[in-house]
Amino acid sequence: MSVEYTKQAFVQIHPQDNVLVALRNLAAGEQIQWKGKEITLPEAVAAKHKFAVESLEVGDKVFMYGVLVGKTTQAIPLGGLLSTANLVHATDSQANGSRKTDWDAPNVSRWQNRTFMGYHRADGQVGTANYWVVIPLVFCENRNVQTMRQAFLKELGYSRPQPYRKQVRRLVELYEDGHPAEALLGTDLETLVENTDDERVFPNVDGIKFLTHQMGCGGTRDDARTLCGLLAGYITHPNVAGATVLSLGCQNAQISILQEEIQLRAPNFDKPLVVLEQQQEGTEQQLLSKAIRETFVGLIKANQVYRRPAPLSKLTLGLECGGSDGFSGISANPAVGHVSDMLVALGGTTILSEFPELCGVEDELSSRCITDAVSNRFLHLMESYQNRAEAVGSGFDANPSPGNIKDGLITDAIKSAGAAKKGGTSPIQDVLDYPEKVNKPGLNLLCTPGGDVESVTAMIGSGANIAVFTTGLGTPTGNPIAPVLKISTNTPLAVRMPDIIDLDAGPIISGEATIEEIGEQLLDLIVSVASGETTAKAVGLGQDDFIPWKRGVSL
Template sequence: MIAETKQTYLQIHPKDNVLVALQDQKAGSLIYFNGQEFALKDAVAAKHKFTITDMTAGTEVYMYGVLVGKTTRDLPAGSLLTTENLKHAAESFSKKTEEYVWQAPDVSKWQNRTFQGYHRADGQVGTRNYWLVLPLVFCENRNIETLKNAFLKELGYTSTDKYEVQVRELAELYRQGKDLREYTFDAAPVYTSKQRLFPNVDGVKFIVHDGGCGGTREDSDNLCAILAGYCVNPNVAGITVLSLGCQHAQVSILQEKLKERDPSFSKPLLIFEQQKAASESAMLSDAILQTFRGIAEANKLERQPAPLDKLVVGVECGGSDGFSGISANPAVGYAADLIAALGGKVVLSEFPELCGVEQELINRCVDEETVNRFVTLMRDYAARAEAVGSGFDMNPSPGNIRDGLITDAIKSAGAAKKGGTSPVTDVLGYGQYIRRSGLTLLCTPGNDVESTTAMAGSGCTIQLFTTGLGTPTGNPISPVVKVSSNTSLATRLPDIIDLDAGPVISGEKTIEQLGEEMLEYIIGLAGGEFDTKAMELGQDDFIFWKRGVSL
């Protein structure tokens, strides 16, 4: 990436024929670039792009050094790119076109570093120690909520928060007949919380979902695969499973998926099937007793030092903006390279947001088998989308477009930067568990929660999540770190943002500096020194990817 001219606009790659506005630009402003001088024909808001040469209709537009669109009309230099004058276009892809040589970053200062993790019998190391409670079918969601209400406060995992206090105040004022139009609320009341009964258990996590029956067998099998991945994830100490009994997602399928991921699976797995129980009440009472015993046993495990090659980090983006691919994503990518160079594992997902950079990723694949798997999964996914009247070109959301990501290829070229530059060592389908060190590509949708759900199910013990617009997304078992692409967002929404990549835009920090700071943050987070904002908010999102019709 080359430096910006006058700190107000940027050429990301020498091949690019557009510039990105780093600050709002007025129509008529003079632009000086590569010995040229031209005036902006339109006002250009920060994060948006404008042409640096005259373009005729059909001109190929490049950003990040790759094709991201074609113009639909003649555009003079200094024209704002919009959805009206630019359409999605991306390069084709097939086999490797060149050999890839990776220049790994210097990681000598982290070579002997460790984090305090939870060591599991299968050799994995967790960053948290959770007990997990999950249903095999949506029919059990109410019972899951019953268990949640029974456990969390009594074990000291929840507190009286400000919203409960606010409702209590309003109810009391209403009883007194007071005029609520004059009511104001102190946003920082005193919190009350019991001390944790089990200090070495970081939480009891409860999943609910709308699957397990009524759809295709493919969907129920995929659900079992994801749930099995959650059970195997080293952040989980033990599992309580509620099953109705007659659903597609049978206990036997879950057990089969567990054996596929870990033939020697030995964690406590408590299964309760309602249709075999004497009554619902009897089942829940038994579940509470056995789960309590399991949590007490999990509490005996303590954190121990672990090398950094035991880190498994997923990289994700959501609510992206025109700065995401310039600041937050490349910084996360550099952190990913550091982890890969240290022998750790990194997972890059969201296949619709790799559209246009496939050939670059293919060239980074370590062997032909990995290439072929990536090509097959990408083409199969694209065909499925087109079969239902959609396509990757429809991926950008209204928020993405409003903030400068006007084609899927523009969004994808910036999104792929999260994966850094290391070789692609493996490619996995949705629901498969991570197998190799280095960078793995995981086939998921671009949907934030379907993707974060999948990465936790593939073994990620931490996730770095970049955002330009802001999102509260979290995960029940895999801590999610929010990285803002701009300082304005970090300042406006400090309750959901953990790290700010805005200093890259202002020139105060380099991508490499921020990437190193992220690695230090990850080491502290992995060791339980602090929690993320999503964890503090109890943001435990779970949505698995349904790919079939409903029957």
């Protein structure tokens, strides 16, 4: 069935572009009026894909968003479809060294005196949530962490509804009653729901989160230091009230390294912290019994914190996209960029990451860096990352996923030019390497991979106390300790997957709303979620994704 996103046929994103983006499915032979000339499409162009507004020869440059995004490998006729068969990744990635830090800040008078209800920490940070975290220093402790999870959640009132348990139980009953297999396929299970009405023992603690991973032992000493830095970022995070850390004892990621990384991020660290080493404690039972007792006492302290008003300048917003499509750079990403600009104008902080998806826009971003030193660090990290990717037989050009390509993002440069729109137009105050902490208000760049979960994991570890996540195809990505708001690039996605989408930017495509209007709706939603008034869909689903990045492997 054909999906109609809008009645408008196409859009030119930038005056210099020599391609147009189809906003609806266009048929072969359909005639397009463009700047006084009539273009007859030689083949069908699906919504979100691009077609040429001039005849292109082999080796010609293709521009979108006003930047080079590819070169042709085959001749493309007037109105011809751009695809992986006739276009390859190409960029003009050399920065010219100029500074362009002047910007037109948006009008934020409506939000100037606005506050959110947050958890105030002794170091001046303000959390949008109040969690306790249980973390293994090495994957050998994952089982013990999971054992603690089973022990705590139900008894503390944090167990989640299990809607599918009752469905399985019903199938068992029918099977034992002798119903044939074919009949079971037609059984209505969706109406069977199993709820839990457990009351929380600690009402001011939003949850106890159990983070597991596959690192800490093998790998280089740098890998161990980096992992400890990320875990320290979660322990010192404003959304975290306290932590329990389980160590085996002999791994590369030592307790002493974790303590050093905590001190780097919080010199006056004063949160409850339980650190236990299994090889010192003795049996598993001794370790876990002690961990349970000390964690429970820590939770009593965590429950003494209450939400209080805080200015919006205390928000640190992570900017992410995933499951991107050909509309991402036209609707949801620019709307998020407008939110970034508004929050920066209010004195807040934003983080733009995913360095493989900034390939081709280095010149624009480096020119927005406030100093040459900041610009040079960005360019150095980009080059270093690309070199590492090439060393394992890949490169930034391999970043688009099959889903990206199917929905119109056929080169990394096309994807990058649209992804960068999440960063708005404000000056770039700092550039950070993973897993450094954000310390400067304003827009920051953080070196992370383009993988959704690794990137979100990193941004939260660097201090984002809330995140916005644009998607054109749909992804349930969340985080254990920070709300992740999902913004759809198109309305059919929001209708099809309402359980994961928090806000629809599709009205930008249909012409029913402007980028600024959707951005303002999003900022209102961010404030509501940060205050605990609205639950992000990912939080409601218990989408607690956590994957540390192993440098040089993931794009």
